[in-house]
Amino acid sequence: MEKSSMFINKILPARQPGPVSPFRVIVRKEVGDHIRSWRFIVMLLLILFTFAGAMYVSLSNIRQAVANSGDPDHLFVYLKLLTTSDNSLPTFHIFISFLGPLLGIALGFDAVNAERSNGTLIRLVAQPVYRDNLLLAKFYGALLVVGVLFLSLVLLMIGGGLLFTGVPIELAECLRVMAFVVLSVVYVAFWLSLSICLSVLFRYAATSALTAIGIWLFFTVFYQIIVNMIMRSIVPDAAYLPEESVISFNNLFLSLMRIAPSQLYTDAATTLLMPSVRSLGPLTMEQMAGAIPAPLPFRESLMIVWPQLTGLIAATTACFALSYWLFMRKEIRT
Amino acid sequence: MDHPIIQLEGLTKYYGRVKAVDNLSLQIGKGEIFGLIGPNGAGKTTTILMLLGLTEPSAGKAMVCGINATRHPIPVKRKVGYLPDSVGFYDNLTALENLQFIGRLNGIPEHAITDRARKTLALVGLEKEMHKKAGAFSRGMKQRLGLADLLVREPEVMILDEPTLGIDPAGIREFLELIRQLSRQQGLTVLLSSHHLHQMQQICDRVGIFVEGRLLVEGNIDTISSRLFGKEPYVITVTVREDLSARPALEQRLRSIEGVQGVKVAGHTVELSCRMEITPEVVRLVVQEGLGVTAVQRKAYGLDEIYQRYFESNPKMSETHGKVQHVYQ
Numbered sequence: 242m243e244k245s246s247m248f249i250n251k252i253l254p255a256r257q258p259g260p261v262s263p264f265r266v267i268v269r270k271e272v273g274d275h276i277r278s279w280r281f282i283v284m285l286l287l288i289l290f291t292f293a294g295a296m297y298v299s300l301s302n303i304r305q306a307v308a309n310s311g312d313p314d315h316l317f318v319y320l321k322l323l324t325t326s327d328n329s330l331p332t333f334h335i336f337i338s339f340l341g342p343l344l345g346i347a348l349g350f351d352a353v354n355a356e357r358s359n360g361t362l363i364r365l366v367a368q369p370v371y372r373d374n375l376l377l378a379k380f381y382g383a384l385l386v387v388g389v390l391f392l393s394l395v396l397l398m399i400g401g402g403l404l405f406t407g408v409p410i411e412l413a414e415c416l417r418v419m420a421f422v423v424l425s426v427v428y429v430a431f432w433l434s435l436s437i438c439l440s441v442l443f444r445y446a447a448t449s450a451l452t453a454i455g456i457w458l459f460f461t462v463f464y465q466i467i468v469n470m471i472m473r474s475i476v477p478d479a480a481y482l483p484e485e486s487v488i489s490f491n492n493l494f495l496s497l498m499r500i501a502p503s504q505l506y507t508d509a510a511t512t513l514l515m516p517s518v519r520s521l522g523p524l525t526m527e528q529m530a531g532a533i534p535a536p537l538p539f540r541e542s543l544m545i546v547w548p549q550l551t552g553l554i555a556a557t558t559a560c561f562a563l564s565y566w567l568f569m570r571k572e573i574r575t
Numbered sequence: 576m577d578h579p580i581i582q583l584e585g586l587t588k589y590y591g592r593v594k595a596v597d598n599l600s601l602q603i604g605k606g607e608i609f610g611l612i613g614p615n616g617a618g619k620t621t622t623i624l625m626l627l628g629l630t631e632p633s634a635g636k637a638m639v640c641g642i643n644a645t646r647h648p649i650p651v652k653r654k655v656g657y658l659p660d661s662v663g664f665y666d667n668l669t670a671l672e673n674l675q676f677i678g679r680l681n682g683i684p685e686h687a688i689t690d691r692a693r694k695t696l697a698l699v700g701l702e703k704e705m706h707k708k709a710g711a712f713s714r715g716m717k718q719r720l721g722l723a724d725l726l727v728r729e730p731e732v733m734i735l736d737e738p739t740l741g742i743d744p745a746g747i748r749e750f751l752e753l754i755r756q757l758s759r760q761q762g763l764t765v766l767l768s769s770h771h772l773h774q775m776q777q778i779c780d781r782v783g784i785f786v787e788g789r790l791l792v793e794g795n796i797d798t799i800s801s802r803l804f805g806k807e808p809y810v811i812t813v814t815v816r817e818d819l820s821a822r823p824a825l826e827q828r829l830r831s832i833e834g835v836q837g838v839k840v841a842g843h844t845v846e847l848s849c850r851m852e853i854t855p856e857v858v859r860l861v862v863q864e865g866l867g868v869t870a871v872q873r874k875a876y877g878l879d880e881i882y883q884r885y886f887e888s889n890p891k892m893s894e895t896h897g898k899v900q901h902v903y904q
Contacts, residue, residue: 263680270676360661360662360663361665362663363659365680366629367627367652367659369650369653370680572590572630573629
């Protein structure tokens with residue numbers, strides 16, 4: 242308890258000697274609560290284990306990966322650490338696409354309804370604090386914890402890679418890794434925002450948790466099956482279709498799939514961590530003609546993933562705006 | 576009232592089509608303890624929430640220390656300490672940490688928070704429990720902690736919604752005495768909401784009876800009582816050591832006292848209905864008769880009777896609706 246307080250004081254130092262703003266006070270409390278909570282510790286252990294497993298597999302195979310001159314990305318050692326696998330274990334970003342939503346849900350599913358049922362919400366809003374600050378502080382506090390967690394993991398990965406390979410990290414690699422961290426945080430932020438919204442909407446924490454997990458299950462398991470079924474029912478045999486129609490159906494399929502946040506995340510993470518990925522849609526032979534299989538500069542990769550990134554940010558903002566609207570309109574007693 | 580601390584003008588609140596508070600106008604002065612009395616669902620908590628700017632009135636305005644609570648809720652919240660009916664604390668934090676958190680939210684400087692929190696906990700009798708987790712506290716202890724939570728901010732106005740819920744009888748007495756002391760010593764204005772009438776009678780300078788969102792009557796309890804029951808007979812009961820069945824003349828002599836309307840003698844007690852207060856004359860006569868007086872009781876019309884009259888037995892209550900009766904001393 243004392244140690245965690247010291248940690249919080251280090252990352253969120255209170256301004257001395259004047260009073261701290263109420264927003265910062267709530268953020269500090271939220272960070273402290275998350276760090277001490279069992280659900281976060283369990284999620285942290287799960288992510289640490291998967292990270293350790295993915296790193297072990299990629300470090301075991303890194304020699305072959307960087308020696309493969311046929312791979313245009315073979316010189317990006319640190320990106321290879323995040324993407325190399327021998328198929329025994331998924332790569333780290335695939336794990337995050339599964340565990341990230343659970344982390345977001347775990348940190349936000351009872352953000353408001355637990356305060357309401359414990360009787361602390363009315364006590365909080367009776368203090369000289371703006372009501373929206375409360376919601377924002379809950380979001381920001383959880384996001385800070387997620388950000389610190391992901392940043393620590395990639396720094397651990399870079400440190401481990403440096404010790405193991407002795408190869409210094411390039412600026413382009415560092416930028417890509419940091420962009421991956423930002424992307425992962427935004428991805429978790431969406432699920433966090435959604436679960437906070439559900440915690441405002443539903444009176445009981447169990448209802449909001451089950452609903453959030455239901456939405457996650459739907460997008461993770463059932464959504465792809467449903468989209469495949471729809472496409473199979475509306476697309477005629479591709480062998481009889483002209484090229485434009487095939488491309489158009491393919492684009493439709495991808496557009497439908499990109500409604501799922503996990504698809505947006507996987508698309509963007511793959512592009513950021515594999516510099517040779519040039520497009521996230523179908524390419525014609527004409528477009529491919531003359532293209533040299535070389536890695537793209539970071540800026541170009543960022544432009545490719547920009548729609549995915551802004552899509553995730555927009556979804557997060559929409560969920561947060563909805564929770565804000567619901568929270569501000571809801572009577573404090575109900 | 577020259578400078579009221581709390582001023583409500585035509586305050587009205589609708590929840591959908593339901594009128595929770597109906598055209599409420601009220602003034603509470605500095606250092607006054609005002610009690611809002613009414614059954615559940617009368618609109619007491621809604622009124623309190625409007626006073627704190629936590630819910631918007633449909634019409635009218637609520638002013639606290641001269642500040643409009645709806646337009647400027649933050650300055651109002653800085654001046655008002657609120658103890659809700661079911662106060663909650665962060666169970667994973669100790670009593671001291673809970674108060675420190677509230678202190679920080681209220682902008683109390685870091686160096687002063689702990690000292691102030693300790694002093695406040697000592698004031699409410701929780702100094703030994705300050706390092707205990709709030710989750711381990713009983714309901715009564717939580718209410719005390721709630722009072723400490725409110726006092727740590729050093730407010731000008733205290734709003735207490737059913738503050739004695741869950742406290743044992745001895746604790747209630749202490750709790751109410753503490754509120755009275757704070758009001759008297761620090762000039763705190765207190766707005767108390769409850770349906771425990773005897774507690775309100777113990778502590779309040781003035782009360783307001785609230786029903787279906789309407790304030791039916793407000794004023795000092797004695798004044799309301801004499802206004803309502805002014806025409807009722809005074810009932811004096813005298814208990815003596817001797818058996819009165821052997822003294823048939825006593826009844827006749829008591830009837831001769833001016834103002835006596837009726838006398839009932841039974842066993843060791845004599846009960847008189849009178850037009851006015853004649854207790855000393857009655858006692859004097861009983862003593863002259865050579866009887867040993869063991870008890871004298873005069874029936875008083877307190878808040879219980881006032882409440883009964885308004886809520887249960889007044890057939891004309893509906894006529895009173897909408898017309899607040901201001902009863903001042």
